[in-house]
Amino acid sequence: MIELYYWTTPNGHKPTIFLEEAGLEYEIHPINIGRGEQFSDEFLAITPNHKIPAIVDREPADGGQPLALFESGAILEYLADKSGKFLPAKGRERYITLQWLYWQMGGLGPMAGQNHHFRNYAEEKIDYAIERYVNETARLYGVLDQQLADNDFVAGHEYSIADMAIYPWVKSPQDQGQDIEDFPHVKRWMENIATRPAVQRAYALAEQINPDDGVEMDEEARRHLFGKR
Helix, strand or coil, rough: CEEECCCHHHHHHHHHHHHHHHCCCEEEECCCHCCCHCHHHHHHCCCCCCCEEEEECCCCCCCCCEEEEECHHHHHHHHHHHHHHHCCCCCCCHHHHHHHHHHHHHHHHHHHHHHHHHHHCCCCCCCHHHHHHHHHHHHHHHHHHHHHCCCCCCCCCCCHHHHHHHHHCCCCHHHHCCCCCHHHHHHHHHHHCCCHHHHHHHHHHHHHHHCCCCCCHHHHHHHHHHHCC
């Protein structure tokens, strides 16, 4: 049994996609980040960084005590190794997959996240910040488009955790000031991923838990999300 601590954000969608694709048994614990539930003592005992997602594996592969993990990339890598799915066990294919996973974690996610913040959430619109992050997001979309020009999936011709990590971050390009028509290979890939039944189940689950599929950005949410030090 995997216990998943989750909210309906791009990072939150990654493990639900994997768990649905792999057919692993799991239980969801919603953590409403707009209401500050990520700062509860229970959640902080699992992840000191008070960010979703996090998991607790009650039956880890080593047979030891339950294992708690945070950081969505680490969670995907762990679940892939445990299940033997969506990540090659060894060889160059493994490292090609991991480089694209880390590309999302270190590049696309942070840049698109800042893009989304300054365009859509910041009460003060700062032209320099918006231009900087929209442009960098466009550059990263271009990198992804070039990679997909000769590949069915991000890491080659096999669907992997790299696709699961990247897809939620490019699913709504209009929210990041991007025109998907500028990136035809990304568009083709996105349409392909969107037809996968497991992906559809993951997003249907999100709609059940949070019909708005995001964060209600009132003053309380702003305080919890942007006001902590």
